[in-house]
Amino acid sequence: MIDTKVLREKILDLAMRGKLVPQDPNDEPASELLKRIKAEKEELIKQKKIKRDKNETEIFKGDDGLHYEKFADGTVNPLLTTLDFPDNWLPIKLSQILRVSSGKSLKRTQLTEDGNVPVYGAHGIMGSYSEGFIEKGTLLIGRVGFYAGSIMRTKEFSWVTDNSLIVSSSSVVNSNFLELSLKHLNLGSLTSQTAQPVISGQKIYSQIIFLPPVNEQTKIVDSYNELISKVNTIEKEQEQLKQLATQLKQKVLDVAMQGKLVPQDSNDEPASVLLEKIRAEKQRLYEEGKIKKKDLVETELVKDGDNAYYQKLPDSWEIVPLKNIVNYRIGKTPNTKNKNYWTNHEGFPWISIADMGKDKYIGRTTRKITNKAVEEVFKGIVSPKGTLIMSFKLSIGKTNLLGKNSVHNEAIISIFPYWDNNNVLRNYLYLVLPIISNSGETISAIKGKTLNSKKIDVLPIPLPTIREQQEINTKVMLFLRILEIIS
Template identity: 30%
Template sequence: MDTKKLRQKILDLAIRGKLVPQNPNDEPASVLIEKIRVEKEKLIKEKKIKRDKNESYIYRSDKSYYEKFADGSVKCINGEIPFEIADGSVKCINGEIPFEIPETWEWCRLDSLATFSGGKTPSTGNAEYWDGEVLWVTSKDMKSYDIYNTQIKLSKEGVSQMQIFPPLTILIVVRSGILRRTLPIAVLRKEATINQDLKAISLFISNLAEFFFFSLMAVEEKILTDYSKAGTTVESINFNELKKILIPIPPLQEQLKIVVSIKQCFELIDGIEQSQESLQFAVTQAKSKILDLAIRGKLVPQDPNDEPASVLLKRIKAEHPKSKKKAKNISDNSHYENLHFEIPQNWTWCENLHFEIPQNWTWCYLEDIAIDDLGKTLDKVKNRGEYYPYLRSINVRWGDVNLDDLKEMRFEDKELSQYRIKKYDLLICEGGEAGRCAVWSREDNILYQNAIHRVRFYGNINSYFYMYVLHLYNDMQILEKYSKGVTISHLTKSSLNKIPLPLPPLKEQRRIIDAFESICNNIHIILDEL
């Protein structure tokens, strides 16, 4: 279930007047808007705000919407055919009214409902401004609907030249890279100030705050699409334009009912998400168990007609230039005693790989069945040749290679074949999440850097089988035990080649992969239908 779309649907119903029934006894929104205008005039007289020269208000007449401005001019905004009034000042704006609302509702421009303020950052060179008790909201704090606390606090000296905003102020991020994906909006629950990446929206009647907050959430996609600034280094919202956006206004009593209904719906969705997370965890555990059965030879039945893995290993040795190991004798199931593997002192077979494998399987090292090479080192001073796109470890995900953010590096002609990735090469991250791996499944070739192991198998061995083996080894924390490094772990070439691997017959490798992927596909089909 797509819970994000479900939330959006609820918000969409809310701002169209379709989430809760209308009560004809509610005081209409036109009366509420008049109260807002009175409150605004009061603030103007008290010289707390300035009169807006472009001030306007919207009203309905003859099933049409009109906007009256401070200079007395009027325009029709509901998309009707343009017509003239006595002074000839009426214009029609096709389609500006986005949707129909109930009769007791009204439309307002955002700037008719509130004042707007920006923030700033005190001098970082003055220690007296920092580590105080005043909440200072930045985009990093805008991760929930309600702001009760902030990561950084300022002193009274630090905010002496800054505006302090009361609870029920609406905060919106207007400048941040996060605007590529989402529009953070929140309700301030405690007094706070803000930095320059945010705008504070102070409603003339604070009781409107929660409905107004949900109204902005409902049009998030429209704001990100229609009000983004073009040509800026950092993603930004054109707030001067956003202030003119149309907001539907229900009667106050209906607003309160809508807010309660939205919160109830969102609580149910939160429960669904928690259930989905639990289900996803169960699915992950199930996949891990299926993989565990797969590498023990218990997922599919063995076929006595398959060529034994020991024969496969001998044939590989004839073509594998670096293979030096001998095949293991497992005919008497004594391979635990006869293993020639170099086992690290900090773990034992019983802790990690103490399991039986079928008679026609064998144990091996990676270097027995494949060649492992790291890619080219990026050195802008020493690198020569033409620029080519290349893979970094960040491009290699579990089971997938992401090509969205490819960088380029210089490669000489003689290096192209050395650092070229071919179809069915297994790519393994050397650092970071060491061991994370995927199979290159594309027909076209690409180059790669030294943070990736390129494993090229011999003897038609199926690289997907060993991708899944490493996935299970990661779940079992085996890869972690072979990795080196404190801050950043590294799975070196020598360490990778010390990890014992089960080797099934070729045909069984294919049957295992088909069975595992079929089960996973069926699980996802069931999840999609929930």
């Protein structure tokens, strides 16, 4: 799969370095463009539409071919930049080509559902209002919050709140090129380091962009838009491929759980023999005090003729409740306010649903807990490396295997098959539980966002012979690897 986010960033970077379109020696140099910018600015000052900036600096090219910045007090410093740009481009401060002003505050109570004017906040439309004051296509910069520094345009006549800055720019500069330049600057990195990030006009004004000749600005915008259009197409096709891969995976697992993926063999021990081995193992564990008497009691499934998993299966298979073949343990979350339980350094892996991904094994976790939390909250009981885990709240049916000894939160269970030769049953459950736990046709009619213990207990597992489990695991994992490559 192509990382389209990285591709977009690369195209923008090439555009802003003059590497997206060829240079034309016949183009008017950007230095002439600067003269027109200064003339336009002087006219605006003369008309008293803007004030003269007493601290304005001037960027110029020295005899040595390098660029320098001259300050109001006469001080001259070399222009420090790591960005290379063509000789006929010109470095220029944003203060020379744009002005920003804050939008107008609007109380949430003033927002309406039936207003005819969209209201823009820090990142796009947040509601509607009965009037507006900003024209369609106006460039905005998010001013406050998570989206401070984000760049957008109004799509129609709009109201803009004080969470955004309104950009007015020189008519001499291509507005679309300016938009790309602002995005390339990553203005979000300029926000104040406070609880509520804020970006100021002064920080924006001090930024430097590199201005090509007018004709090249237009060519760059056109070329950029053409390439981004192709990226959008790639993105759309990849999403379609991803959806198809998901459907194919679902179909393959459905076929596997119906006993149609691998051939039957009359010499196989039927699944009923496996169940007897599981019962014998449970009895042994009970006698050793490792499980309770209630764990010996088997759950009966009420067979529903409409249930997809009670359609004709091979005679050697069985349909069994999950509780009858596995023991499982629900996780915990240590008190998040107790600093003695959590650590940013080396600690014990604590898994949340956010850590559960497409990879089979979980190695890293977002958060870690201390040994003190392991002992006091989990009583020293951890899930060993290789344990099968499954989410049963919010995101139901995510499965992973542990890459190392770990603990997890209360939305996840650790699953331990009672009898399992070479983890064959564990690996089979890893594949089928996402389907079973999310099926609206299970005998518990499992729907919604949460499974309780009773619903987990009666998840109906189509149980093949051990040999078929092994072959299903091998074939499905091979198929998933192929899908991963092509999607």
